[in-house]
Amino acid sequence: MRLLARTKQWGELPALEAQYSGLVDRLKAIEAQEPLDESQSARKYRLLSRIIADHDEICSFVMPQLATLEDALKSLERQHRLHKAYGQADEAPL
Secondary structure, eight states, X not given: OHHHHHTTOGGGHHHHHHHHHHHHHHHHHHHHHSOOOHHHHXXXXXXXXXXXXXXXXXXXXXXXXXXXXXXXXXXXXXXXXXXXXXXXXXXXXX
């Protein structure tokens, strides 16, 4: 996911996010049934630290894109309201 975010392959991220969420859910279910020993728990926390760091990096790429998308949507909404209020210039009678 981090590589996809770095290379701005936004379309690929949702599928990987869904896979990631599914794996997290499976791991939670497994841990609820079978507690981790000390070494497994230590590994879990190392992996969680890495996941958090990766998440932060992904957010640093995604958040500006989301802001740009939000700005574009606001612009389209303003255009739509203006069109609805005043119509298109080419619709004006001659």
